[in-house]
Amino acid sequence: MPEPLLKIRDLHVGYGKKPILRGASYDVHPGECLTLLGANGSGKSTSLNAVCGFVTPTSGSVMLDGIETAGLPPHKIFAHGIAQVSQARDLFPDLSVEDNLRLGAMRRGGKQQAQTLSDIYERFPRLKERRRQATRTLSGGEQQMVAIGRALMSRPRLLLLDEPSGGLSPQFCEEIAQIIDRLKSEGVTLLMVEQNLNLAFRAADRFIVLRDGQVVDGGDVRAMAGDHDAIVRNIYL
Numbered sequence: 001m002p003e004p005l006l007k008i009r010d011l012h013v014g015y016g017k018k019p020i021l022r023g024a025s026y027d028v029h030p031g032e033c034l035t036l037l038g039a040n041g042s043g044k045s046t047s048l049n050a051v052c053g054f055v056t057p058t059s060g061s062v063m064l065d066g067i068e069t070a071g072l073p074p075h076k077i078f079a080h081g082i083a084q085v086s087q088a089r090d091l092f093p094d095l096s097v098e099d100n101l102r103l104g105a106m107r108r109g110g111k112q113q114a115q116t117l118s119d120i121y122e123r124f125p126r127l128k129e130r131r132r133q134a135t136r137t138l139s140g141g142e143q144q145m146v147a148i149g150r151a152l153m154s155r156p157r158l159l160l161l162d163e164p165s166g167g168l169s170p171q172f173c174e175e176i177a178q179i180i181d182r183l184k185s186e187g188v189t190l191l192m193v194e195q196n197l198n199l200a201f202r203a204a205d206r207f208i209v210l211r212d213g214q215v216v217d218g219g220d221v222r223a224m225a226g227d228h229d230a231i232v233r234n235i236y237l
């Protein structure tokens, strides 16, 4: 087994005095997709935000390929190769699709940027057709593609996806699953939060369940052979 790309140990995160993560520990291996499951408010988004630096952990360790990133500001963590597509997508609605995409590659040179932009348009032909359109005029699914495309513009080693299927049609969920399959085949590692269990189990290699700020369950998706009932009970009951 290769060393994990991301190693989280005894992570504590709280807002004010309210503890949310209380000693969460887990690994993400290179090239895999790990899905975080858990009830609403169980701390899934908080976990991703702690990894990308949007919130600062109270204690514990977040190691990316041997580098301690806990406590670093978001731009430094981004520079180490971690990009997040947040639950709210955080796009600039009045900017064009192309300008939103370009913002993801601010750190990279013009030539590399142009190459990556054509790569994104090859992945998402719908965005190429709409590249001059204001982002707010796109459908929800198209906006999610812009958000994913923008994160990919930075060529991340680790991509964090917070509920990529949120509010989208089953057809779009399948498209997301295909995007994830392709990224995995290209060696991108993914840490995803997903409430849609069909997508979660279709796209992920492994899953973990968060409850009361700790990891209470987890396993290999293929080994479950489609038997998800016990997991569902563990998440929601």
Ligand SMILES: Nc1ncnc2c1ncn2[C@@H]1O[C@H](COP(=O)(O)OP(=O)(O)OP(=O)(O)O)[C@@H](O)[C@H]1O
Binding pocket: 015, 020, 038, 039, 040, 041, 042, 043, 044, 045, 046, 047, 087
């Ligand atoms: N910035 C914040 N300030 C105060 N409390 C917060 C903040 N962000 C999140 N919380 C609280 O922390 C808890 C965990 O929130 P989080 O967003 O991590 O949950 P989640 O598992 O992603 O839920 P959901 O499935 O609804 O997206 C919630 O009770 C939430 O109200």
Ligand SMILES: [Mg+2]
Binding pocket: 044, 045, 046, 087, 162
């Ligand atoms: Mg959330």
